[in-house]
Amino acid sequence: MKLELRGITKRFGPLVANDHIDLVIEPGEIHALLGENGAGKSTLMNVLYGLYDPDEGEILVDGTARTFAGPGDAMAAGIGMVHQHFMLVPVFTVAENVVLGHEPTRGGGLLDLAEARRLVREISDRFGFDVDPDALVEDLPVGVQQRVEIIKALSRDAKVLILDEPTAVLTPQETDELIGIMRQLKAAGTSIVFITHKLREVRAVADRITVIRRGAVVGSARPDAAETELASLMVGRAVSLGVAKSPARAGDVRLQVRDLVVRSATGQRVVDGISFDVASGEILAVAGVQGNGQTELTEAILGLQAHVHGSIELRGTQLVGRTVDQVLEAGVGFVPEDRSKDGLVKEFSIAENLVLDLHDKQPYAQGWSMRPRVIRENAERRVQEFDIRTTGVELAAANLSGGNQQKVVLARELSRPLELFIASQPTRGLDVGSIEFVHERIVTERDNGTPVIIVSTELDEVVALADRILVMYRGRIVGLVPGSTDRDVLGLMMAGVPVDEAVAQAAVHRTETTAAGTEQGGVL
Amino acid sequence: MSTVTAPTQGAASQGAVGGSTPGSRKAPITYAVLGLFALVVFGLLGQPGSSTFSVSTRTDLFQITPIGVPSRLTAIVLALVCLGLAAFAALRAKEGRRTPGWVAGTFAAAFVLAFLTWAVAGESIPFTGLLQGTLFLAVPLVFGALSGVMCERVGVINIAIEGQLLAGAFLAAVAASLSGNVYAGLIAAPIAGVLVALLLAVFTITYAVNQIIVGVVLNVLVVGVTGFLYSTVLTVNASSWNQPPGLQRIAIPLLSEIPVLGPVLFRQNLIVYLMYAAVIVANIALFRSKWGLRVRAVGEHPRAADTVGIKVNATRFKNVLLGGAIAGLGGAFFTIGAGLAFGKEMTAGKGYIALAAMIFGRWSPKGALGAALLFGFAEQLRISLGIVGTGIPSQFMLMTPYLVTIFAVAGLVGRVRPPAANGTHYAKS
Numbered sequence: 001m002k003l004e005l006r007g008i009t010k011r012f013g014p015l016v017a018n019d020h021i022d023l024v025i026e027p028g029e030i031h032a033l034l035g036e037n038g039a040g041k042s043t044l045m046n047v048l049y050g051l052y053d054p055d056e057g058e059i060l061v062d063g064t065a066r067t068f069a070g071p072g073d074a075m076a077a078g079i080g081m082v083h084q085h086f087m088l089v090p091v092f093t094v095a096e097n098v099v100l101g102h103e104p105t106r107g108g109g110l111l112d113l114a115e116a117r118r119l120v121r122e123i124s125d126r127f128g129f130d131v132d133p134d135a136l137v138e139d140l141p142v143g144v145q146q147r148v149e150i151i152k153a154l155s156r157d158a159k160v161l162i163l164d165e166p167t168a169v170l171t172p173q174e175t176d177e178l179i180g181i182m183r184q185l186k187a188a189g190t191s192i193v194f195i196t197h198k199l200r201e202v203r204a205v206a207d208r209i210t211v212i213r214r215g216a217v218v219g220s221a222r223p224d225a226a227e228t229e230l231a232s233l234m235v236g237r238a239v240s241l242g243v244a245k246s247p248a249r250a251g252d253v254r255l256q257v258r259d260l261v262v263r264s265a266t267g268q269r270v271v272d273g274i275s276f277d278v279a280s281g282e283i284l285a286v287a288g289v290q291g292n293g294q295t296e297l298t299e300a301i302l303g304l305q306a307h308v309h310g311s312i313e314l315r316g317t318q319l320v321g322r323t324v325d326q327v328l329e330a331g332v333g334f335v336p337e338d339r340s341k342d343g344l345v346k347e348f349s350i351a352e353n354l355v356l357d358l359h360d361k362q363p364y365a366q367g368w369s370m371r372p373r374v375i376r377e378n379a380e381r382r383v384q385e386f387d388i389r390t391t392g393v394e395l396a397a398a399n400l401s402g403g404n405q406q407k408v409v410l411a412r413e414l415s416r417p418l419e420l421f422i423a424s425q426p427t428r429g430l431d432v433g434s435i436e437f438v439h440e441r442i443v444t445e446r447d448n449g450t451p452v453i454i455v456s457t458e459l460d461e462v463v464a465l466a467d468r469i470l471v472m473y474r475g476r477i478v479g480l481v482p483g484s485t486d487r488d489v490l491g492l493m494m495a496g497v498p499v500d501e502a503v504a505q506a507a508v509h510r511t512e513t514t515a516a517g518t519e520q521g522g523v524l
Numbered sequence: 525m526s527t528v529t530a531p532t533q534g535a536a537s538q539g540a541v542g543g544s545t546p547g548s549r550k551a552p553i554t555y556a557v558l559g560l561f562a563l564v565v566f567g568l569l570g571q572p573g574s575s576t577f578s579v580s581t582r583t584d585l586f587q588i589t590p591i592g593v594p595s596r597l598t599a600i601v602l603a604l605v606c607l608g609l610a611a612f613a614a615l616r617a618k619e620g621r622r623t624p625g626w627v628a629g630t631f632a633a634a635f636v637l638a639f640l641t642w643a644v645a646g647e648s649i650p651f652t653g654l655l656q657g658t659l660f661l662a663v664p665l666v667f668g669a670l671s672g673v674m675c676e677r678v679g680v681i682n683i684a685i686e687g688q689l690l691a692g693a694f695l696a697a698v699a700a701s702l703s704g705n706v707y708a709g710l711i712a713a714p715i716a717g718v719l720v721a722l723l724l725a726v727f728t729i730t731y732a733v734n735q736i737i738v739g740v741v742l743n744v745l746v747v748g749v750t751g752f753l754y755s756t757v758l759t760v761n762a763s764s765w766n767q768p769p770g771l772q773r774i775a776i777p778l779l780s781e782i783p784v785l786g787p788v789l790f791r792q793n794l795i796v797y798l799m800y801a802a803v804i805v806a807n808i809a810l811f812r813s814k815w816g817l818r819v820r821a822v823g824e825h826p827r828a829a830d831t832v833g834i835k836v837n838a839t840r841f842k843n844v845l846l847g848g849a850i851a852g853l854g855g856a857f858f859t860i861g862a863g864l865a866f867g868k869e870m871t872a873g874k875g876y877i878a879l880a881a882m883i884f885g886r887w888s889p890k891g892a893l894g895a896a897l898l899f900g901f902a903e904q905l906r907i908s909l910g911i912v913g914t915g916i917p918s919q920f921m922l923m924t925p926y927l928v929t930i931f932a933v934a935g936l937v938g939r940v941r942p943p944a945a946n947g948t949h950y951a952k953s
Contacts, residue, residue, distance in 0.1 A: 072833030087828035089821050101832030103814040110813050
């Protein structure tokens, strides 16, 4: 099936999310749609899937114009979509999720679950997915959930499969498996639209690349194009992808964590007896797939977790059992992973957000009253220093882009002398330009002699920043390895494989992919 | 893959050995405390003498002589059964396994029987009457809870059950009185419920007003409107407006002759039989049918339902109306079902208890039935024991239904999970 988009334009009020976009997806090709967050990729795909009505332009399926009133129409035309946030009902089984909306029945409107299971098994076996049709979706790892989404689309005879940021939630190994699945689907004749902002994956799997910036197509590229070339096309200017960073000059140990156990509200040991040190002037990156205890670890240090046992000592001061206020007082700076929810009060102005934790202290307050003039002056200084792009410091933080919001959080946390700096997912959802800036600031803080802990699920970020890497899996430490550790080894460790075994397996894996790479004409 | 699963198992077993789920210890401790209480208060401190349970009604085909048991001994035995179950539950918890569902049920039955033998020591209590009363009081609760299930399964909180019951009771009485035909009332009652539900649906689904606020306001509205009409029209001309005929009891041949259960279950009026049907049909439809799968998808993850072509808000709208009809029909039980005239605010908070029954029943029709029966039993117990006259102060007895509700919802159910999208408005982006 050939799919063509002609002059698609979609406006939300004054914002033009898609500006006359033309796109052709040939049968059986993997077409990558590359662009930064907010470039308009998802809007375009939602138009294609019938979730949005385009203001202008037309969609052609095999040369005839079609309009899709809703996802039902798009599916009927052979378009399937795997959303970034899975559209699966967590409490349903795999089979129930797959057949939802086109249920087989046995008369009287009763579900034919046997037929549903058969359908799942058939597709699952065809591609070697290994999915149990009776498993509850909420019990499955995200990688498997994604396969359920793919089965769901294929069960409706999708000829074109849209994958919206499919690798955002996967471990590196799961990403490799997904790339294998994409190749299999392509071999079976399914076209794939692969939406992403990750350059490495695009180059590994795409047949053609279309780059979108600010709602418009800015060019197309071959998969053998250099990463820097793709990046500058995507951002619109030259960018450096690495982080310029001198070797760490680690000093004495500042933070000592011993036998730390954090229990969740339901009693699970989400952090399960871990110990590590962080020295001044080094960056310790905590790597791991989302939900393996990293969040709870950082929150335990800050005093946000309720059930914490063990010891966390910062320069000899015990932090366990302290209130958040006391921990901040002890010199801990903290960038939470969800900046819009935990990092900022979005309705407050930028100036207010910049003194959220200092509003009651000198010089921002005098006795009972705050001092707006001092707060504003401070804000103007920080906006300069951290290159926050805004028209005024009295504007609500909600008006800022994600990158600039993160700069506000960083500016606040880095604006006082720190004994420890913790940043959780510091660049999640940021564009390449902002990532560069945030990374530079973190390295600067390290060079000032502050011990730094970075929590990240992105291997690129871990590798770029870390002096040492602590890999967590199911609340435990899989290994503590040097910053120069091979990506494949790290990926395996993130799946729970111990260091020695991971090194051995990665060596085998590398020879295999090199062999496969020469066949496929691509490099993983 | 094998390398990935190996550490998983390690971590999982570790958690279990460490007794990492404190919730699992709650049930055995509760059982043990209650069991000890039963042993001491009902058994050891109980009065000597015998407790008599009469189980047959005079019209029964098979007459069973009333059962008399020695009060203290029986209570002690039942209390020991309770303690045995507590020990069993504790053992299961120690092994890190789930306690089977029958344990809770058997425990409750043994505890209640121990209480009864103690309370009626030296007296006699009609056991069949107790069960009949239980069902009678449970009927509106079942309908109300079913209505709640229908609405909340699609993600709309229905606080307006109370109002729907009251409107159903009102219109059933008026329609039956005016036409002189009781079945006219049976048809009018669901319509009244639907009208209230229509307001709920329009405001919450179409205009995205907060569901709880709309529900509460509707309750107040229905109380006001029916109260106004009651005092202006119904009382002025009561003979033509508010003297509804009652539904006849229909005894089902054979089934109604089963000892104890027959008279309780199968000598009832049409509304009760409709209730049996409603529970069975709703349970099958909700969990086995195509319709049910879609309904539950809408309540759990509306956007996912939308992306596979299910019309979310249309589904919600229809279900809210369906829920209204069910609650309205339940309302008819207050007037034509019981053969009574309409009275001001005669539902007296039953709609809210129905809401609790729905939660206790974990949003399933079957569970709602069980919960409603439990609440009905607690209420009937108060009435029966009041008649028998036990040593318990009547003020304390008045509290029992509500105490049971609180304990049921808070303690014994454990963690319940409502439909994920419950109470949220859905709008296409």
